Amino acid sequence: xxxxxxxxxxxxxxxxxxxxxxxxxxxxxxxxxxxxxxxxxxxxxxxxxxxxxxxxxxxxxxxxxxxxxxxxxxxxxxxxxxxxxxxxxxxxxxxxxxxxxxxxxxxxxxxxxxxxxxxxxxxxxxxxxxxxxxxxxxxxxxxxxxxxxxxxxxxxxxxxxxxxxxxxxxxxxxxxxxxxxxxxxxxxxxxxxxxxxxxxxxxxxxxxxxxxxxxxxxxxxxxxxxxxxxxxxxxxxxxxxxx
Numbered sequence: 619x620x621x622x623x624x625x626x627x628x629x630x631x632x633x634x635x636x637x638x639x640x641x642x643x644x645x646x647x648x649x650x651x652x653x654x655x656x657x658x659x660x661x662x663x664x665x666x667x668x669x670x671x672x673x674x675x676x677x678x679x680x681x682x683x684x685x686x687x688x689x690x691x692x693x694x695x696x697x698x699x700x701x702x703x704x705x706x707x708x709x710x711x712x713x714x715x716x717x718x719x720x721x722x723x724x725x726x727x728x729x730x731x732x733x734x735x736x737x738x739x740x741x742x743x744x745x746x747x748x749x750x751x752x753x754x755x756x757x758x759x760x761x762x763x764x765x766x767x768x769x770x771x772x773x774x775x776x777x778x779x780x781x782x783x784x785x786x787x788x789x790x791x792x793x794x795x796x797x798x799x800x801x802x803x804x805x806x807x808x809x810x811x812x813x814x815x816x817x818x819x820x821x822x823x824x825x826x827x828x829x830x831x832x833x834x835x836x837x838x839x840x841x842x843x844x845x846x847x848x849x850x851x852x853x854x855x856x857x858x859x860x861x
Contacts, residue, residue: 666745667827673741674760674834677807680725682795682838691792692806692836693718695764695815696777699785703778709733717814718762737814746826749812757812759823763805764815766793769854777815801836803855805848808833819849 684693688705697706697716706716712733719742720733728736736742737755747759767774775790785791798804805816809823809831816822822845824831830842833851843851850857 667832670745670832671840674807674832674840675838676726676741677722678834678836678838680722681806683725684722685795688792690794690796692766692776692795692798693721693762694777694792695762695775696779697721698780699778717756719814744809744826746809747812756814758814759810759812760807761810761813761815761821762807763852764817765852766798766804768852770799775817795836798836800855800858802839803851803858804836805833805851806836808843808848816852819852822848822852824848 681693685691694706695718697704699715701708704716706721708716709730709732714733716733717737720730720736723730723736726741728739728741730736734755737758738752742758742760743750744759750758762776764776765772765774766776771788773789776793778785778790795801808816809826810816810821811823813821822831824843824845826832827842830844831848832840833843833848834840835851847858847861
């Protein structure tokens, strides 16, 4: 007699996650996110800061090139003179008078088709400035120092205001790079709350880099100054020696 043995038929099925396993996976993902997200944010922040630093440094180089073409004079913040008095480029039918960004534009690889369009280039916009409006392109969160002879000549402006046909050369005009005192402390370009030039200490912004502002100095170095240091670098850089 032959015995037959019926093998039980097994149904293969996949077993789902238990609640404990699911919670464990979620916890692991949360831990990894807590580790990676700040790291990614830090890398992104560092890249933004590095890009800004590079732009500031290029502005210094552009000004050095400008000076070599203009008898050693540093770029001025604004040239409001009538066209016949100007030595700076002045496109026909331009929407404004030359300013430091437009004067340095050609040394930075930008065309000068329109004076104010230059200000709309990302290069001239502080990446940390959140209030940028193309309709107010002169407010870009970075500005040039307009007082290069302080404290010796507090009233001297590194610019030509008015119509430029009748100005006091003892109070306005360009400055020779060779005569700028304490270039290792004096601000050339740096962070502002919004405006395109630094004409007073309240035009200095030191909130964007952990309580400090970024500035390029006349010796080409890029530094981070707190408010007290930045104010001295603007108004009396001699006092920064030894700090």
